[in-house]
Amino acid sequence: MVTENKRRSTTKKPKKVNNLRYAEYYDMQETFDGLYAKAAKGETFDSLMDLIFSKDNILLAYRNIKGNGGSVTPGTDGLTIRAIEKCSPETLVQKVRNITKNYSPRAVRRKEIPKQSDPSKTRPLGIPCIWDRLIQQCILQVLEPICEAKFSENSYGFRPNRDCEQAIAASYRHMQQSHLHYVVEFDIKGFFDNVDHSKLIKQMWALGIRDKRLIYIVKRILKAPIQLENGTTAAPVKGTPQGGIISPLLANIVLNELDWWVESQWADNPVAVARGRNRQLGGNTVFDKSHGYRAMRTTRLKEMHIVRYADDFRIFCQNKDSAERTLIAVTKWLKERLRLDVSPEKTQVVNLNKHYSEFLGIKMRLTKKKNKLVVQSRVSEKAVKRIKTEAKQKIKNIARPPKGMTEARAILNYNAFVMGEHNYYQMATGVSLDFRDIGYELTRTMKRLGDRLKKEPKDNIGGAVVDRYSCSKLMRYIKNLPVAPISYVRTKAPMCKKRSIQKYTPEGRAEIHENLGFDTKMLRALLRQEVHEQSAAYADNRLSLFCAQYGKCAVTGQVFESLGDIHCHHKLPKNRGGRDNYQNLIIVRESVHILIHATSESTIAKCLSELSLNKRQLAKLNKLRKEAGNPPVSA
DNA sequence: TCAGGAGCTAC
RNA sequence: GUUGUAGCUCCUGA
Numbered sequence: 001m002v003t004e005n006k007r008r009s010t011t012k013k014p015k016k017v018n019n020l021r022y023a024e025y026y027d028m029q030e031t032f033d034g035l036y037a038k039a040a041k042g043e044t045f046d047s048l049m050d051l052i053f054s055k056d057n058i059l060l061a062y063r064n065i066k067g068n069g070g071s072v073t074p075g076t077d078g079l080t081i082r083a084i085e086k087c088s089p090e091t092l093v094q095k096v097r098n099i100t101k102n103y104s105p106r107a108v109r110r111k112e113i114p115k116q117s118d119p120s121k122t123r124p125l126g127i128p129c130i131w132d133r134l135i136q137q138c139i140l141q142v143l144e145p146i147c148e149a150k151f152s153e154n155s156y157g158f159r160p161n162r163d164c165e166q167a168i169a170a171s172y173r174h175m176q177q178s179h180l181h182y183v184v185e186f187d188i189k190g191f192f193d194n195v196d197h198s199k200l201i202k203q204m205w206a207l208g209i210r211d212k213r214l215i216y217i218v219k220r221i222l223k224a225p226i227q228l229e230n231g232t233t234a235a236p237v238k239g240t241p242q243g244g245i246i247s248p249l250l251a252n253i254v255l256n257e258l259d260w261w262v263e264s265q266w267a268d269n270p271v272a273v274a275r276g277r278n279r280q281l282g283g284n285t286v287f288d289k290s291h292g293y294r295a296m297r298t299t300r301l302k303e304m305h306i307v308r309y310a311d312d313f314r315i316f317c318q319n320k321d322s323a324e325r326t327l328i329a330v331t332k333w334l335k336e337r338l339r340l341d342v343s344p345e346k347t348q349v350v351n352l353n354k355h356y357s358e359f360l361g362i363k364m365r366l367t368k369k370k371n372k373l374v375v376q377s378r379v380s381e382k383a384v385k386r387i388k389t390e391a392k393q394k395i396k397n398i399a400r401p402p403k404g405m406t407e408a409r410a411i412l413n414y415n416a417f418v419m420g421e422h423n424y425y426q427m428a429t430g431v432s433l434d435f436r437d438i439g440y441e442l443t444r445t446m447k448r449l450g451d452r453l454k455k456e457p458k459d460n461i462g463g464a465v466v467d468r469y470s471c472s473k474l475m476r477y478i479k480n481l482p483v484a485p486i487s488y489v490r491t492k493a494p495m496c497k498k499r500s501i502q503k504y505t506p507e508g509r510a511e512i513h514e515n516l517g518f519d520t521k522m523l524r525a526l527l528r529q530e531v532h533e534q535s536a537a538y539a540d541n542r543l544s545l546f547c548a549q550y551g552k553c554a555v556t557g558q559v560f561e562s563l564g565d566i567h568c569h570h571k572l573p574k575n576r577g578g579r580d581n582y583q584n585l586i587i588v589r590e591s592v593h594i595l596i597h598a599t600s601e602s603t604i605a606k607c608l609s610e611l612s613l614n615k616r617q618l619a620k621l622n623k624l625r626k627e628a629g630n631p632p633v634s635a
Numbered sequence: 636t637c638a639g640g641a642g643c644t645a646c
Numbered sequence: 647g648u649u650g651u652a653g654c655u656c657c658u659g660a
Contacts, residue, residue, distance in 0.1 A: 021637090067639090070649050113648055116644095127649045140651090156652090157646055163653035164645045191646095243649030248646085251651095310646040310651090360645055383644095413642075416656070420643025423655055464656055517636065541638090548637030548660075582638060583659085641657070646650100 019064050020503070020513045023141075025543045026060035027524060032145040036504035039149035044208035052142045052214065053100060055093050056527075061137035062092065063540050065245070075129030076107045076227050084130060085537035085580070092536045096135060103217050105132045105224040107233055108241050118382070124193065126226060126241025136221065136245035143209065143249060145504045150207050151252060152259035153497075157310030158248035160503045161512065164360045167309045168427050169494035171316070171359060172375045174305050175352055175366055179373075180316035182323035183357045186330065187346035191311035192247065193239040195254055196339045197222050200240075203253050221246070251310055254338060261333065262306040262315060262326075269303075301325065307359075314359055323349040362428050379425045379434040387421055387438055391486060392445045398478070399448035411481045415465050418484040427494040432487075439474070439487030452478050518551045518559075525563045538580040542568045545587045553589040555620045556611060560589070567593035571627045586624070595633070596624045604633050 023029040031051065038045070051057060062084060065071055071081035084092060106129040112122040128136065144160070151159065156167035174180045188194075200222070201215055209215070221244065226234045240247045263269060302318040304326060315330065317323040327349055334340045350356075356363035356378070364377035379387075394417055397410040405413075425431050446453070457477040465482040469475050474485035502508025516523070526546055531539045545568070552559050560566050567590050572578030588596070595607040613621060613635060622632040 068650080073647075073649070075649095109649090111648065125649050133650090136650095158651045160652070165653075167645085241649085242646095245650060247649095248651040251646090312646060412657090416642035418643095419655065422643090424644040544638065550636070554660085586660090637660080639657105639659080641655100643655075644653080646652095 019067075020509070021516075021547075022060060022063045024516060024520075025523070025527070025547065026056045026063065027527060028056055028060050028141070032141070033504050033506065035142065036145040036149045036502075039146040039208055042208070044210050045146060046210045046212075048142055048209070048211040049213050052138050053093075053097050055089075057138055057141060058093050058096050058134075059089055059536065059540070061134055061141060062536055064141070065133055065137050066537075066540070070127070070133075070243075071130070073127065075127050075132070076109045077129045077131075079130050081130055084134060085540075086535050088534060089531065089536045089539045095131070096138070099131055100135060100217060103135075103220050105129070105135075105221055107225040107227040108132075108243070110226050110228050112229065116386070124242065126243045128221075128224065128241065128244055132221070132224070133245055135217075139214070139217070140246050140249055143246070146209060147207060147249060147253060147256075148502075148504055151256055152263070152308075153499075154259050154263065154306050155252060155256065155308045156497075157308065157312070158252055161501050162497060164309065164424075165427055165494040166497040167307050168360060168362055168364075168377075169496040170305075170307050171314065171364065172377075172494065173496065174307070174316040175364065176373065176375050178303065178305070178316070180303065180305065180318055181352050181366060181373075182317045182320055183350050183352055184315040184317065184323050184327045184330070185346065185348050185350060185357060185359075186313050186315070186327075187343045188311050188334065189341045189343050191340065192242045192251065194340055195240050195250065196238055199338055200250060200254055203257060207253060207256070218246075218250075248310070255308060255311065255313075257337070258313070258330075258334070259306055259308055262304070262330065265329070266301045266304050309360055312360070314357070320349065320351065361425070364428075376430060377428040378430045379428055383425070384434055384438060388441050390417065391438065391442055395442065395445045396448065398483075407478070408481060411478060411483060415482065415484045418486050419465070419468070421486075422489045426489055426492040429491050431489045431491050435489045436487050439485070442486060449478070449483075453483065454478070457482065516547060522551055522560055522563070522566075523547065526566060529563060535580045538568070538585070541580065541582045541585050542587065544582060545585055549587055553592060554586045555588050555592045555617050555624070556613070557617075558589065565590050569593050569596060569624070571624065573628055576629070588624075592621065595621060596628055597630070599630065608633065608635055 023032060035045075066081050066085065074080050087095065108126040108128050111125040111127060113125055115121045115123050148160065154170070156162045156164070156170075175183075197219065201219065204215065204218070222240060223236060224241070226236055226241070228234060240250050301322050304315055304317045304322065306313055306315050308314075315323075315326050317326055327347065331342050331347065334342060352364070352366045353373070354365075356365045358364075358380050361380050361383045362377050363380045364375055366373045367376040391414075394410070394414040397405060398407060398414055401407050401410045422431075422435070425434070428434070453476040455476065458480050461480050461482070463482065465484050469482065469484050469488055472485045472488040474487055476483045476485070498511070500508060501511050503512075523543065523546060527543060531542070546566070567588055569586050569588055570578045570580075571584050571586055578584050591607050591610055595604065595611070598604045598607065611617075618633075618635060625632060
């Protein structure tokens with residue numbers, strides 16, 4: 001425990017990267033594709049456990065969570081990812097299977113954190129222990145392809161290859177192209193904390209997830225005790241922990257039926273009519289009980305569309321009457337079907353011809369432009385306020401860098417902030433107005449930088465900030481560092497989701513992911529090779545390295561012909577403090593490996609003549625020899 | 636091409 | 647120390 005804490009203070013938080021490649025490393029992509037295809041055909045799954053806790057799936061789960069920022073944040077048992085990766089792959093797998101044999105997850109650590117939208121309010125976090133997070137990741141990997149096949153096109157939150165931009169684009173489309181001028185704004189009260197466990201299980205069943213042992217494990221995860229900040233422990237009766245790896249997926253499972261139900265409720269919906277009586281929509285058979293909701297069924301409502309982002313959703317309607325009925329019907333449906341309450345103050349109908357409606361940080365309405373109604377959107381007031389205060393703070397950091405921060409770092413941080421905000425809010429048609437206002441608000445704070453701000457850099461410089469902003473008259477420099485002008489943004493129309501993009505079909509992947517550029521046979525062999533006496537981290541990094549090096553020796557550049565020729569070398573030897581992290585490992589041919597460690601003249605001579613290295617290769621070799629504590633050799 | 640690290644957003 | 651999913655941007659190494 002002590003060593004864990006010590007490590008934590010010295011370890012920087014890793015950051016998650018795109019993980020499409022990882023499934024390929026662990027030879028799981030085809031399996032996931034298969035699940036997706038089966039689910040799309042309407043097949044059900046009553047035996048998923050063997051797959052979930054298969055060796056490859058578990059090791060892939062480790063790979064996927066090791067990059068999480070929170071992997072070095074301990075749960076209630078004080079353990080971090082280090083506790084997992086120091087095991088050998090075999091014991092890691094064995095441990096997961098043992099834990100889940102009679103699964104009883106450890107207590108989830110409750111932590112209240114301020115909401116970034118409104119820092120005066122807090123959001124309850126539930127941080128599971130690292131082994132439990134690993135187990136949840138195993139489950140997620142298998143459930144996601146099944147669920148993706150069933151989920152609605154109108155749901156954008158927490159889903160692969162979908163984002164806010166697409167949700168906003170869909171909203172614009174409904175307003176402008178489909179002429180839906182009324183929107184119902186919904187706000188579910190504390191959604192994550194109020195998810196009904198038995199309803200959730202029923203929804204899983206309806207989606208075809210029918211493995212009883214798996215359902216039991218999910219139940220156990222939901223019922224995991226919560227260790228409150230004051231140290232006492234509580235047993236949850238509802239809700240799914242915000243911080244649990246499967247929680248976002250569970251949220252979509254619960255609300256998936258809402259998407260299909262709403263779309264099926266309007267008269268003459270071509271999709272609903274074509275599929276027949278609201279059943280079998282999207283391969284779901286969960287609508288049989290929807291007959292009881294007369295409020296909607298008898299009104300023959302006109303065209304309407306839902307746009308959902310996690311628990312935040314809007315329904316676009318043709319007219320006021322339709323919108324008001326929808327509000328009532330959906331509220332009732334949520335209560336009766338999912339046992340969820342909406343917040344009456346925040347749930348309302350908005351006439352988009354007269355008022356702005358806020359969604360995902362953007363407020364939007366319709367205005368007349370040359371006899372046509374077009375979308376006019378702005379940065380939401382809350383966001384403007386937040387940007388102002390954060391930008392002020394960051395400028396102050398440049399003026400007077402706090403200790404532990406240099407001026408250069410403060411500028412970089414400010415630029416990243418400005419570019420980040422611009423990147424997101426550029427989908428509002430009126431962004432430039434809002435950022436002009438923000439810039440105006442900041443002039444006083446900018447004065448603190450005084451004459452340090454120049455119109456030209458000291459020398460000629462490049463980089464992304466210059467590329468993007470140097471055409472602005474407001475561009476300034478401090479020495480050689482550009483300071484991004486916050487007022488300078490141009491709007492960029494949000495893009496709709498391309499239907500063809502899909503993570504779980506080879507065709508759908510083609511647009512977002514390139515296949516490995518070399519023969520993967522050797523990679524497979526490497527994956528199957530058991531590494532005795534080595535850690536999971538080592539085994540995992542070895543695969544990355546092999547791919548990063550295109551299956552070639554780092555010194556000679558030769559393609560590996562046999563498994564035995566592949567040697568993974570510690571640059572700084574373990575007995576001198578070298579670790580199993582990526583940076584400390586490199587893949588070389590067997591003879592090169594021998595040569596790195598060789599001390600006897602005859603061995604060196606033999607290997608050298610065998611390899612006949614050129615100058616550059618020799619230099620690489622000697623660098624590795626030096627790191628290993630050996631003197632250089634010459635040909 | 637790979638990996639890691641910094642920033643941003645939504646919920 | 648603040649978890650999680652998803653998306654975006656940039657930088658640095660090999």
